Amino acid sequence: MSMPPSKEKAMTFAEAINDAMIEAMTVDDKVFCYGLGVDDPKRIFGTTDDLKERFGSGRVFDVPTAENALMGIGIGAALGGYRPVFVNQRFDFILLAMDQIVNGAAKWRYMFGGQNKVPMVLRAIVGRGWGQGPTHSQCLHSWFAHIPGLKVVMPTSPRDAKGLLLASIFDDNPVIFIEHRWLHNTSGLVPSGDYRVPLGEAEFLREGRDLTIVATSYMNVEALHAMDHLDSQGITADLIDLRCVRPIDWDKISLSVKKTGRLLVLDIGASAVSVASEIVSKVSTDNWSDLTAAPIKICMPDKAQPTSPALTRGFYPDASTIVRKISSLVGKELEWQSLSDKQSWPHDVPGTWFNGPF
Amino acid sequence: MKINKKELLFRMARIRKVEETIAEKYSEQEMRCPTHLSIGQELVGAAAGMILQPNDYAVSTHRGHAHYLGKGGDMNAMVAEIYGKVDGCARGRGGSMHLVDQKVGFMGTTAIVGNSIPVGVGLGLSIKMANETRVSAIFLGDGCIEEGVFYESANFSAVQNLPVVFICENNLYSVYSPLAVRQPKGRVINEMVHSLGLKTFVEEGENVEDTYNCMLDAVTFARGRNGPVFIEISAYRWREHCGPNYDNDLAYRTEEEFLDWKARDPLDTYRKSLLETGQISESELCELDEKVCAEVDAAFEFAVNSDFPDNAEAYIDEYAP
Incomplete structure (x- = not known):
C-alpha cells in the first residue's frame, strides 16, 4: 500500500486533494468524479481543478441536486465495476442521503452474503465560523462511525489528505471522507505519485511525557499551537492524529495512555454520544489502572451552532481552551492568556486568508 | 419477435407454485423472516425475465421473488435463503427481502x-x-x-439518457393504504412520469401477450440508447402485504374487488386460452405442472436439508478485504 515517497512538493490541503484525484484518475480509468459543482468555475475550493480538462466530461460531471439518489447511483456504478467519488460541498446535505449510505452502501456486501463490494468515496466538507450557522456547520462523523460497513476518514495534513484519499478511492469499501474547510488552505510537503496512507492507522504528531492528546481533523491544528505554547512551560504530550474514526487505531491510543496516564480527547463534533465519548469510554475501561487522572474531552457545545459572530464568540474550542484543560488535567497552573491575545484575526475565521463566504 | 408462449406460461406457473408452497409451509415456523408473496403478480417477473438478457442488470424490492425467479435466479438458493440456510443466495444474512444472483445479473432486492x-x-x-x-x-x-x-433517480436517468427500464407494478396498495389516501384523485402515474422526461408505456396487465409485447417494446427502446423508459402495469396481490394468508377480512379492501381481480388472473386465463386455441395440449400442461412441482419440491428439499450457517458468520463480511 504505502510506498516510499520519491519526491515531495509543497502544496495546500486543497491542492493535495486535487493531486490525489488526478493521480487516482490517471492510475485507474474506472475512477470517476461527480457531484454538484465539480466542474463549475469554483471547482469545489480548487479540489477538482483541471479534472474535467484532463479526463473529460464522461468521468467528471455535474449533477442534479439529489443527494440520496446520487449516493445510490454511486453504489450501482460501484457494483458495475467503477470507483465513484461523490463530492459534496456541504456535509449537512448528505443527511439527505442517509438511506443510501446506511441501508445501502454500508450493508450491501454484508446483507448479500459477502459476494460483492461497494468501492466508493463520499467526500464531504465540514466547517465552522463565518456564519455557517445551524445547518452549514455540523460535524456528524460520529453518526457514520456508528455504522458497520462504512469507513470514516478525517485527514488533517496535506500529506494525509492525499495519502488517505488515494487509499480511500482504492479501498473496496464505502468510505466517508471528511474535509474540514479550515484546513483547505494549510500547506505542507506532499509526496508525488501514487502515495497511499493505510486506513485505520493513527499517527503521532508529537511525542511527550505528561499526557496523551487524541485529536480529530482541525483540532490537531489547535493542539499543535497549544503544545508549542506549552513547550516553554515544561509540558509535553503525545499528540495522536486519529485520521480515521472507523476503524479507530486503539493500539496507539492504549500504548500512549500506558505511558502518560492522562487522556485529553479533542473532537470537532458536539460532545454528547461522540467519537470523543467513545474514546474516553474505551480507555477508561481498558486502561483503568494506567490512568492517573479522569480523562477530559474538548468538543463543540451540545447545541446547534449560531450564525452571528456575536453569538459564536467563545463557541469554538481553540488552543487556549486546550491549555486551560491541560492545566486541570496535569494539576498545574499554566499560562494561556498570551496565547489567546496573540491571534490577530477574528475568532470565526481560520486565518487572514479567509474572507468568506464559505 | 415471436413469443415463446409455453415458456412464458411455464415461468408464471413456476413462480406461482413456489409462492403457494411458501404460503403452505410458512406456519411451520421454519421460514423465519418477513415474506412478501407475489401470488397474482407473476406475469411481470416472468415476462421481464424472458425479455431481459442474462447480462442485463435488475434490482427489485421487498416483494421480489417473482423478479428474481423470472430473471433466472437460482430457485434452490432463494428457498434456502428464506429458510436462513448457508446455501441461501445471501448465506442467510438477507432472507426473503434480500435476494441476489449476480450470475444472471440480478443485483439485489432491498427492503426499504x-x-x-x-x-x-x-x-x-x-x-x-x-x-x-x-x-x-x-x-x-x-x-x-x-x-x-x-x-x-428518474430525473438523473433522463438527464444522462441512461439505458434504464423502470418497471412499475401498480397493485393499488401500500401495505393497507389505498392509492386514494396516497396520491391525488385523477393522478395517472405513467403520465406524471412522462412529464419527467421518460418514455412511458402502460398496460392493464390482464392480457399476458399484450403485456409481454409492451415490455418488449420498452426494453428495445432503452437498449437502443434512446433513453430511459417507464412501464406501468396494473397488478393485484392476492394475499396479505406480508405473510402467507388472505386478509380481506381486515376490510381495507373488499372481497368483491379481490374476486374481480382473481377472476381475471393472468396465469389462469392464459393457461385456458392457450389450451382452447390449441396452442398447448392437456398432456403438455400435465407435463408442465409435473416439471414445476418437481422443481419446487426439489428446492424445498434442498433448503430443508441445507445446513444453517455457522454462528460466526454473523460477524464476518462487514468489509471487503
Whole structure:
C-alpha cells in the first residue's frame, strides 16, 4: 500500500486533494468524479481543478441536486465495476442521503452474503465560523462511525489528505471522507505519485511525557499551537492524529495512555454520544489502572451552532481552551492568556486568508 | 419477435407454485423472516425475465421473488435463503427481502421502499460509461412513486439518457393504504412520469401477450440508447402485504374487488386460452405442472436439508478485504 515517497512538493490541503484525484484518475480509468459543482468555475475550493480538462466530461460531471439518489447511483456504478467519488460541498446535505449510505452502501456486501463490494468515496466538507450557522456547520462523523460497513476518514495534513484519499478511492469499501474547510488552505510537503496512507492507522504528531492528546481533523491544528505554547512551560504530550474514526487505531491510543496516564480527547463534533465519548469510554475501561487522572474531552457545545459572530464568540474550542484543560488535567497552573491575545484575526475565521463566504 | 408462449406460461406457473408452497409451509415456523408473496403478480417477473438478457442488470424490492425467479435466479438458493440456510443466495444474512444472483445479473432486492431504485440507475450509468448495450431494469411498486428518491433517480436517468427500464407494478396498495389516501384523485402515474422526461408505456396487465409485447417494446427502446423508459402495469396481490394468508377480512379492501381481480388472473386465463386455441395440449400442461412441482419440491428439499450457517458468520463480511 504505502510506498516510499520519491519526491515531495509543497502544496495546500486543497491542492493535495486535487493531486490525489488526478493521480487516482490517471492510475485507474474506472475512477470517476461527480457531484454538484465539480466542474463549475469554483471547482469545489480548487479540489477538482483541471479534472474535467484532463479526463473529460464522461468521468467528471455535474449533477442534479439529489443527494440520496446520487449516493445510490454511486453504489450501482460501484457494483458495475467503477470507483465513484461523490463530492459534496456541504456535509449537512448528505443527511439527505442517509438511506443510501446506511441501508445501502454500508450493508450491501454484508446483507448479500459477502459476494460483492461497494468501492466508493463520499467526500464531504465540514466547517465552522463565518456564519455557517445551524445547518452549514455540523460535524456528524460520529453518526457514520456508528455504522458497520462504512469507513470514516478525517485527514488533517496535506500529506494525509492525499495519502488517505488515494487509499480511500482504492479501498473496496464505502468510505466517508471528511474535509474540514479550515484546513483547505494549510500547506505542507506532499509526496508525488501514487502515495497511499493505510486506513485505520493513527499517527503521532508529537511525542511527550505528561499526557496523551487524541485529536480529530482541525483540532490537531489547535493542539499543535497549544503544545508549542506549552513547550516553554515544561509540558509535553503525545499528540495522536486519529485520521480515521472507523476503524479507530486503539493500539496507539492504549500504548500512549500506558505511558502518560492522562487522556485529553479533542473532537470537532458536539460532545454528547461522540467519537470523543467513545474514546474516553474505551480507555477508561481498558486502561483503568494506567490512568492517573479522569480523562477530559474538548468538543463543540451540545447545541446547534449560531450564525452571528456575536453569538459564536467563545463557541469554538481553540488552543487556549486546550491549555486551560491541560492545566486541570496535569494539576498545574499554566499560562494561556498570551496565547489567546496573540491571534490577530477574528475568532470565526481560520486565518487572514479567509474572507468568506464559505 | 415471436413469443415463446409455453415458456412464458411455464415461468408464471413456476413462480406461482413456489409462492403457494411458501404460503403452505410458512406456519411451520421454519421460514423465519418477513415474506412478501407475489401470488397474482407473476406475469411481470416472468415476462421481464424472458425479455431481459442474462447480462442485463435488475434490482427489485421487498416483494421480489417473482423478479428474481423470472430473471433466472437460482430457485434452490432463494428457498434456502428464506429458510436462513448457508446455501441461501445471501448465506442467510438477507432472507426473503434480500435476494441476489449476480450470475444472471440480478443485483439485489432491498427492503426499504425505493432503496434499490438509484442503485439500478447507477448500474445503468456503469453500462453507459462502459459503452455497452445492456440495460438495467428496476422493479418497483406504486408506493415507490411516493418516495423522493424515485424522482431524483428518474430525473438523473433522463438527464444522462441512461439505458434504464423502470418497471412499475401498480397493485393499488401500500401495505393497507389505498392509492386514494396516497396520491391525488385523477393522478395517472405513467403520465406524471412522462412529464419527467421518460418514455412511458402502460398496460392493464390482464392480457399476458399484450403485456409481454409492451415490455418488449420498452426494453428495445432503452437498449437502443434512446433513453430511459417507464412501464406501468396494473397488478393485484392476492394475499396479505406480508405473510402467507388472505386478509380481506381486515376490510381495507373488499372481497368483491379481490374476486374481480382473481377472476381475471393472468396465469389462469392464459393457461385456458392457450389450451382452447390449441396452442398447448392437456398432456403438455400435465407435463408442465409435473416439471414445476418437481422443481419446487426439489428446492424445498434442498433448503430443508441445507445446513444453517455457522454462528460466526454473523460477524464476518462487514468489509471487503
